[in-house]
Amino acid sequence: MRLFQLSFNPFQVNTYILACADGDAWVIDPGMHTDMEKKAFDDLIRGNGLQPRAIINTHAHIDHILGNQHVRETYGAQHWAHTGCIPFLDRSPEHAAIFGLEMEQPEHPDLLLDDGEVLHMEGRAVxxxxxxxxxxGSICLHIPSMHMLFAGDVLFNGSIGRTDLLTGDYELLLHSIRSKLLVLDPDTRVFSGHGPETTIGFELQSNPYLR
Ligand SMILES: [Zn+2]
Ligand SMILES: [Zn+2]
Structure with missing residues (x-):
């Protein structure tokens, strides 16, 4: 399995591309917005012989979904997300406008992802x-056989997600992190929605919000 990472838009969201040897790829949180960002994404896809099959949103804050339409329309990729994302998707053009960004009304996901569901890529469980x-609607994606976690805006290197936005809840976030993420193998590499990579073990030891 191959992993590529790009950062996009004024919020510097990390867009991850997870690809099989044969080129089939999932795009996690496509954030490309400007023509230059779309070109950078397309160049990476074509340069590596990839075919985006699915868009997976870790949640539907606009920084994580700005590029959904580009990936869907350019490559015919399906859109997968948790049902809790739908109210955010419905209001996303309005949310984008607050930041001076233009966005078309998105469609609802093709596939709704739920807790405990197991997806497969190249024979590996996700x-x-x-x-x-x-x-x-926040989800994380865990690939146990590769010790990898895609954490969205739940857990960051040295920090945790903000909880002052719509549907944010500090206690609930801490519960999610403790019950679902900190129980993973400490060697698990964590790829967050913003900022640098970390590991579960490093955050267990040093994250000031998790003491
Ligand atoms: Zn967010
Ligand atoms: Zn974000």
Whole structure:
């Protein structure tokens, strides 16, 4: 399995591309918005012979969904997300406008992901973990066989997601992190929605919010 990472839009969201040897790929949180960002994404996809099959949103804050339409329309990718994302998707053009960003009204997901669901890529299990608290509809993706976690805006290197936005809940976020993420193997590499990579073990030892 191959992993690529790009950062996009004024919020510097991390967009991850997870690809099989044969090129089939999932795009986690496509954030590309400007023509230059779309080109950077397309160049990476074509340069590596990838075919985006699915868009997976860890949650539906606009920074994580700005590029959904580009990936869907350019590559025919399906859209997968938790049902809790739908109210955010419905209001996303309005939310984007607050930041001076233009966005078309998105469609609803093709597939709704739920807690405990197991997806498969290249024969490897990818577990869906429902982790609310930062935003309703938040999920993390865990690949046990590769010790990898895609954490969205739930857990960051040295920090945790903000909880002052719509549907944010500090206690619920801490519960999600403790019950779903900190129980994973400490060697698990964590790829967050913003900022640098970390590990579960490093955050257990040093994250000031988790003492
Ligand atoms: Zn967010
Ligand atoms: Zn974010």
């Amino acid at each position: 577990h869906v973990l429902y982790t609310p608290g930062h935003a309703e």
